[in-house]
Amino acid sequence: MKVSYVYILKCSDDSYYTGVTSNLEKRFQQHQNGFHKESYTYFRRPLILVFYASFTDINIAIDKEKQIKKWSRAKKEALIDDRYEALPNLAKKKFRTRK
Numbered sequence: 001m002k003v004s005y006v007y008i009l010k011c012s013d014d015s016y017y018t019g020v021t022s023n024l025e026k027r028f029q030q031h032q033n034g035f036h037k038e039s040y041t042y043f044r045r046p047l048i049l050v051f052y053a054s055f056t057d058i059n060i061a062i063d064k065e066k067q068i069k070k071w072s073r074a075k076k077e078a079l080i081d082d083r084y085e086a087l088p089n090l091a092k093k094k095f096r097t098r099k
Contacts, residue, residue, distance in 0.1 A: 004061035006068065008051040008080060011044035016076050020065040024052060051080045 005024045009017045017040050021027035028049055031041045041047055055061040075090040
């Protein structure tokens with residue numbers, strides 16, 4: 001059974017990068033060492049691995065990666081901080097009321 005990982009890195013500019021891989025340690029080292037010069041993280045090193053989740057189905061992992069990439073910073077931080085109960089409320093659109 002092959003395991004895939006969705007991961008979030010915190011970059012030196014305080015932004016987040018979300019990715020998917022089948023080898024988390026190797027992929028993190030590639031990010032940290034600047035293996036891909038064209039990658040988002042290349043000029044944002046050093047990096048910190050702040051979250052990861054494992055999946056036995058790569059298709060589910062890819063779907064989760066895409067989902068997380070669309071999330072707001074607040075929602076990503078709730079996930080990172082294990083505040084799962086906050087996730088549904090952070091998904092709700094806030095509308096201004098007119099007076």
